[in-house]
Amino acid sequence: MNQSTMASQESQTISLKVLMDKENNKVVMVEADSDFVDILFSFLTMPMGTIVRLISNQPEPDIIGSITTLYKQVEKLQEQFLQTPDFKSMLLDPRNNRSETQCRRLELNINDTKPKYYICSNWNSCRRSYNSQYSTCKNVRCNCGNMMDKEICFEIEDGGVFVCGMTKFMVTDDLQVEPMSPATSLTLLHKLGIKDMSSLQETTLSIGSEEALRLLKVSLFSKSVFTDALLVNFGLKSPKQEK
Numbered sequence: 001m002n003q004s005t006m007a008s009q010e011s012q013t014i015s016l017k018v019l020m021d022k023e024n025n026k027v028v029m030v031e032a033d034s035d036f037v038d039i040l041f042s043f044l045t046m047p048m049g050t051i052v053r054l055i056s057n058q059p060e061p062d063i064i065g066s067i068t069t070l071y072k073q074v075e076k077l078q079e080q081f082l083q084t085p086d087f088k089s090m091l092l093d094p095r096n097n098r099s100e101t102q103c104r105r106l107e108l109n110i111n112d113t114k115p116k117y118y119i120c121s122n123w124n125s126c127r128r129s130y131n132s133q134y135s136t137c138k139n140v141r142c143n144c145g146n147m148m149d150k151e152i153c154f155e156i157e158d159g160g161v162f163v164c165g166m167t168k169f170m171v172t173d174d175l176q177v178e179p180m181s182p183a184t185s186l187t188l189l190h191k192l193g194i195k196d197m198s199s200l201q202e203t204t205l206s207i208g209s210e211e212a213l214r215l216l217k218v219s220l221f222s223k224s225v226f227t228d229a230l231l232v233n234f235g236l237k238s239p240k241q242e243k
């Protein structure tokens, strides 16, 4: 792993209790706090351009189907072929301000896109006179006639992100998410066809941004997300021959 690029986020980790089936070298389920479930749910808020960008910007970049090629083509495209030059950033770095603002509260935020808001230079007075709002795009004309080109930030509030704070969850290898209770654990084990409890072993893994990014990538095509994304990484399983 490239130490310099990930250094700022490297210290941020969350721990995950993992129930493994030692016999079959598979993750059965993980026990997670709302912090981790919020990270999984945040994958759904990401535009496709953001997913491709994050996965291509890793120290060891990956290719997702043909969508990475499409992304690279837009990257190379000369601006004269676009309606306006800023459409390039709209495609390569698409914005979703509402969820980006929400995702800044994540314990571990793999999406480095910061939500941006713009106001005009005399916003304080024109907010009163013209009832002007802020804009999520730069250089939109304000009600007063000036361009909204001054960037502002909002404070991040504390508190939960998507799910309620105190709940613990069970998450299966194919990302079924259930609030934890003895009954749901047993039902899940039964559904997964686990009969021999002696082959089960609990282990705790520490998830940093590198692992979270792997989870995102693997969740796009795998039905055994934790097994494929984490076990090899933590040396708990020998690497599969890929490609």
Ligand SMILES: [Zn+2]
Residues within 6 Å of the ligand: 120, 121, 122, 123, 126, 127, 132, 142, 143, 144, 145, 146
């Ligand atoms: Zn204004």
